[in-house]
Amino acid sequence: MQTSHIKLRLTVMNFLQFAVWGAYLTSMGRYLASAGFAEHIGSFYAMQGIVSLFMPALMGIVADRWVPAQRLLGICHLLAGGLMFGLYFYTQSSSTLDYGTLFALYTLSVAFYMPTLALSNSVAYTSLEQAGMDLVKSFPPIRVFGTVGFICTMISVSLLGVESTSGQFAVSATIGLIQALYSWTLPHCPTAPKGESKGLVEALGLRAFVLFRQRKMALFFVFSMLLGVSLQITNGFANPFINTFGEIPAYAETFGVKYANILISLSQLSETLCILLIPFALRRFGIKNVMLIAMVAWVLRFGLLGLGDPGSGVWLFLLSMIVYGVAFDFFNVSGSLFVDKETDPSIRSSAQGLFMIMTNGIGATLGSLGAQAVVNHYVYSEHDAHAMLAGWSVSWYIFAAYAAVVALLFALLFRYKGDVAEA
Structure with a gap:
């Protein structure tokens, strides 16, 4: 596989990976305040940290032992995007929002999104190594486009006028489902040989x-x-x-x-x-x-x-x-x-x-x-x-x-x- 081709494919992956996050990370607080949940903004952002304590490690073990990283990346984005769409449709269909339901849907979505940050890195590292490229030289220019994707959706959400509405969740979900489909086309990442995969203690x-x-x-x-x-x-x-x-x-x-x-x-x-x-x-x-x-x-x-x-x-x-x-x-x-x-x-x-x-x-x-x-x-x-x-x-x-x-x-x-x- 040509090195320029694999770099382009990984660049697209990184762009989409962070575009999902950029759609709501900096504007969700504004929506929550307008929806009457200003006093709970911190709990939504805290949940990202809480699930990050264990979900990336658990998904890393799954990728090591049973499911190739690029497939698991797609599965996680499919679940996260589907739940984010569920969050959006709930806000659109309910005249009175329930904090518990809103928070539960968001929590489940980010629980599957946060592991994708590490999984996308694993896919990139493995693909670059298989192509015989130097990770130190090749990966940073690819990763920069993740930040570009983040910025693009931040700006898009603002220009679309959904900074203060749940429409930002629909934007995130749409990009997440695109990333899910795209992930399954990425180069195969083999699981670790038996006896070489990380255990829970090491993964955490x-x-x-x-x-x-x-x-x-x-x-x-x-x-x-x-x-x-x-x-x-x-x-x-x-x-x-x-x-x-x-x-x-x-x-x-x-x-x-x-x-x-x-x-x-x-x-x-x-x-x-x-x-x-x-x-x-x-x-x-x-x-x-x-x-x-x-x-x-x-x-x-x-x-x-x-x-x-x-x-x-x-x-x-x-x-x-x-x-x-x-x-x-x-x-x-x-x-x-x-x-x-x-x-x-x-x-x-x-x-x-x-x-x-x-x-x-x-x-x-x-x-x-x-x-x-x-x-x-x-x-x-x-x-x-x-x-x-x-x-x-x-x-x-x-x-x-x-x-x-x-x-x-x-x-x-x-x-x-x-x-x-x-x-």
Whole structure:
């Protein structure tokens, strides 16, 4: 099979993979608020972290032992997309929405979607290796199109006018079903030979818990969890925050209020561009300082949202979107490299799994629930738009203060001499 052909096919796969997610991840909070579930936004985003604790590992075992990865990828997308369509049709057919039904359909959908993030990587790695290509050189340009897909559906949802409606779920479901059909046409990924597949303990990253015996690694994983708290906050609450300005006549017709998703999509564009800065930053500053830069960037991300508005202060929003790329990419990539450098090869995969559990699992779940409690107290306890916006500012400052404390503690407590820059 020609290398250019396989690269194109994997590029399409990655584009669709993240387009499914981009259709609702940053706008679902706005819909939930408009549907009367503003006080439950955090629980929806927390569920992504909860299912990420075990579903990717379970589906990974299935792909290792019984069902080829490309077929399982299709099955998971079929189920996730079907359930997402069920969620959409429920919102359209019911005059009074029940939180339990809405939440159950969403939970089941994301339970099958989240494993596809790892499965799509497995399909890409296996296909590239079978074609004799270098993963380090070949995969990043392919993966970038995943972010492009995410941005495209964010913008599409905004232009279609479904940011504040359940129509975003229909968009996601449609793309998911297309991905399901497309997945079954991808190159075959053989299951592992008998006796070589991962067990549940290894798949869940549990073997790597022995690393907590080392002070350096224990501190790293604790700080990974503490930083992970910040990961989903703006995904869940930035859009409903900006939408609140729409209740103030001076801001109602601003671009940011009318097309909040397009404004927020600049964060993902920044993320794509900041990936290119990582090699330079690592060489110049070292792993620890790059992780610290990411933590400081989270302070700016939240603080700038608290200071800005979609009118004359929109430039502060723009700066917040720009620093998001540094905040998100720098810690995720440098943290992953740190794990790779500091762990024995025999538990390296488990250690990477543990890193993901601490950040995107436990950390993101606690962050979504904690942020919801803060927003409920300062924002949704108010009924006047001006009072709500004041509450939003206080909330963003609290999130910024939290990130600042984490950054300060990290700078003081975490010691790492593995970088040339720190030697």
